Amino acid sequence: MEWEVVIGLEIHAQLATRSKIFSGASTAYGAEPNTQACAVDLGLPGVLPVLNAEAVRMAVKFGLAIDATVASRSVFARKNYFYPDLPKGYQISQYELPVVSQGAVEIELDDGNVKTIGVTRAHLEEDAGKSVHDAFPDATGIDLNRAGTPLLEIVSEPDMRSAREAVAYMKKIHSLVRYLGICDGNMQEGSFRCDANVSVRRKGSHEFGVRTETKNLNSFRFVERAINFEVERQIDVLESGGAVVQETRLYDAAKDETRPMRSKEEANDYRYFPDPDLLPLEIDAAFLEAVQAELPELPDAKKRRFMGEYGLSAYDAGVLTASREMADYYEAVIEACNGEAKLAANWVMGDFSAHLNKSACEIGEAPVTASMLGGLLIRILDNTISGKIAKEVFEAMWAGEGNADAIIEARGLKQISDSGALEAIIDDIIASHPAQVEQYRAGKEKLIGFFVGQAMKATQGKANPQQLNALLKRKLSG
C-alpha cells in the first residue's frame, strides 16, 4: 500500500516587543518567577487589557512579507478554559477575524524544485504562564512571567507532504521572522515553536485522513523526528486494520516517540466570543504603507540578488541568505576583500561556518569579524600567503591572535616568491633524490607531487605554489 503524508504546522513565534501584548510588564526572559507579572497579567479583578501597538506593527510586517491579506478590521476573542497558568480563565486570541490571512511562502525541495506553502492565517494572541511541576514536593508552582507575552500564531495550509518539507517550511518562517526583526527565533527559550498536524491517506485519495496534533516542538530536529514517528505510527495503525484517533500528542525526545497527552484540553469547548474589553483592531492603508516602507530585503529577494550580483549558485546563495546575520556578514566580507565575491563565499561557507558550528557561537559573537576575514582574503589575492597557509592564519585569528597581517608577520608565514631562493632549494632536492628524478624523467610524471611536497616541507609551506610548480617542471625536465 502506498501512503501519502499530509502535514500542516501551527507555528508560535514570540514577538520581540519589550512589553507584553496587553500590559506594560517586561517580556525579558529568565527573570525570577512572578517578578514580571503586573496586575493585568495576574488577572486581578477590575483590570483591563490595552493592546500593544508594536505587536500589531510586527504582525502586519509578517503579513506583508508573505504577501498576505492584512485585515482592515480584525477582532480579539476570548478562548475560555480553566488552567492554573491561565490567570483570567481565558486567553485573548483572534478567532474568526485574524489580522493576517491568505499568504504564502516558497520552500526549496531536496530535488531543487520550489514549492509554495500556503499560510492560512496568522493571528495575535497572548501566551499563558508556566506550570512548574518540580519546584515543590506537594504542589505545582505557577510562574506568570510569560503570561501575556505576545505571540504570532502562524497556521499553514496542509500543504506539506513529508517531514523534510515541514522542516524546510519551518526554517523558512524562522528565517523570515528573524529577517523582519519580529522574533528572536530562540527555540531553546521557546520563542519559536510549533504544533504539527499530521495525517496519512492512500495515494490518490482526495480526502484527508484523521489527523493528530503533536504539540510544542521546539527544534527542527524534533519536528522531523516527531512527524516521521507519527507517520509510521499512523500507517501501522491503518495497515493493521485500525483507525487513527483524532487527538493531541506529545513528543518525547528522550524516547523519540509521540504519545497521547493526558489532556486538560481534549474535551474542551473553548466558547470563543469577541472580547468586549477590546475594540476591533482597525488598520488603514496609511499604516500599511508605513510598515511596507520599513520592510528589509527579504530572504528570497536577497537570494536572487546574490545569484545575479555575485554569480553564486542557487545552493550557495540559499545558504548565505538563510539568516540576515549571515547575509550581512557575507556582504561585509566582500566589501573588505575588494569585491571577490566567490572567494568570500567559499570562506564564509567553509572555514567560517565550520568554526561557528564547532564553537556553537552566533555570528555576532564570532572572534573573526567580517573585516578580519576580508583582510585575510586580501593576502591570498596578493600572493602574500597561499590558501593553505591562510587556513592556519584563520585558526590563529579565531584563537584571538590578532588580524591576518599581524599573524603572518609574527609567525613568518609570508610566501617565498623569490625565484633565486626557490631554485636553490629545488637544486638541493634534485641532488638528494636521484632515484626519483630518474623515474620522473622516465615518464612517471605523478612524482611531481613528491617534489612539491619536499619543497613545501623545506619551506614550511611558504613556497608560492604556482612558481614552485613551474620551476620544478623546468629543472626536472632539464
Add this chain to the structure above:
Amino acid sequence: MNLHEKTLAELSAALRSGEITSRSLTTHYLDRIRALDKRLNAVITLVEEQAMAEAEAADARIAAGRAGPLTGIPLLHKDLFCTDGVRTSCGSRMLDNFIAPYDAAVVENLREAGMIMLGKTNMDEFAMGSSNETSYYGPVRNPWDTQRVPGGSSGGSAVAVAARLVPTTTGTDTGGSIRQPAALCGITGIKPTYGRVSRWGMVAFASSLDQGGVFARTAEDCALVLGAMAGFDERDSTSVDREVPDYAAHLGASLKELRIGLPEEYFKEGLDAGVAAAVDAAVDVFRSLGAEVKSIRLPNAHLAVPTYYVIAPAECSSNLSRFDGVRYGHRCENPRDLTDLYERSRGEGFGAEVKRRIMIGTYALSAGYYDAYYLKAQKVRRLISEDFREAFSQVDLILGPTSPTTAFRLGEKADDPVSMYLSDIYTIAVNLAGLPGMSIPAGFVEGLPVGLQIVGNYFDEARMLNAAHQYQQATDWHLRVPPGFE
C-alpha cells in the same frame, strides 16, 4: 437645618465659606452610619480612620484656597470599585478576603477631586440582582419600608443616599443597577453613556454593558460628581476620548422646544397603574415647562430582556472565570486535586444567582448554541440600538417609568428569577444601546417612591441633567425624606 439635610451643592458652599469643616461633616456622617445602618445594611466596610485623615487633609486644602467643589465631601463607593488597601468584596464570599493593590479610575478621580471615602456599600453579588438580596453580606433594606427591597444591584449605594448616610455614592449599571434602585429609593441616579466613565478597576460583570455612575438626591449634585468621575482613561480601551462638559454649568437652560418622546411600548401591560399615573403627572410637569411631548415607537423593546439575559450572562461566565481559588479570593480547604480546587472554591465562593448566570452564559457560548443564542442576541442588540437611533432623530430625550412597580417585599421575587428580571424591563435596552439614562423621583404610590427614567442620546448627559434639574426646581419629590431618617 441638619447637615445631612443639605444637598451636596449646599455642603460644598458651606465648606468653602468656612461655615463647616470636612472633619465635622465626616464625623456627622460616620455617626449617622453607625446609628442607622443596622436597620438598613447598606454599608459593608467603613474606613473611619482613613476618612478622618482625608478630611483633615481636605480642610487644609480648603484653608489654603486650593479646594474644588467636591473637596471635603464624604461619599461611599459601591463595593465593586477597587480601593487600594481596602477590601473590595463585590458582595461575594469569593472576594470576602480580597484587598486590591490599586484604586479604580473612578475612586482615583474622586479622590483627586478631594472627596472623602467613608467606606464601601452593599450590593447584589457581583452586581447580579435587582433587589440586593443576593449579597453575601445579607439583604439591604429600603428606608421607605424596611420590609421591602431597595432594588439592585447598587442597593446599598441607593439606600445610603436615600437615608442621608452620605450626600452621594457611586454605583454601576449593567442593566439598570443604578436607575432601578434610585427609583425604588426615591433618589436621583445617572448612568452615563458607555465609555464616558473608565471601567479600570471596576470589577466586571458584563464588560460591554457595565458603566459606572452616581447617586445623589438632586440632579445638580449628580452633575457635580459625574463631571469629576468621567473622562478618558487610556487603561480602558472602551473609554472614549472626548471632553467632559461642565455639567453643572448647563443647568440653567430652559426646556422650551425640548422634544420629549414617550415610547408606546413602555406604557403597556405589566406597568403598575399607580406608577403609570405618577409618570403621566411628571410628563405634564415637563409640558408645563415648555417641552413638546410626542409618542414614539421602540418596536424591539420587548426583546431587550431576553437579549440581555443572553449577552450579560455570556460575558459574566467568562469574566468570573478568574475567580478560581488559585491566586486570590476564596480557596477551599485542602483541595484533593486541581478539579476539586476549582469546583469547591467556586462552589463555595459564589451564590446561587451568580451560579445561575454563569451556567446560562456558559450554555449560550457553547459550540452548537453560540449562533442561536449569543450571535442572535448580538443581532437583536443592533436592532434595539437602531430603534433608539431612529427615535433620537425625532426627539431629544425619552421619558418613561424606570421600573414597572414600586419597591417589592423582601423575598417576594427571590424564587422567581424571571419576575425579578422583568423589574429591569425599561432600563435594560438603554445598556444594550450604550446610551445614558437616569432616574429621578417622580411621586409616590402608597408611600413608596416612583422613578421617572430619562434617556438621552450618546454623550447628551448635560441635556438630561438639565431637564432633571428643571423638573426638580418645579417639584419637591426629591426632597422627601424616608420617615425615621430625617
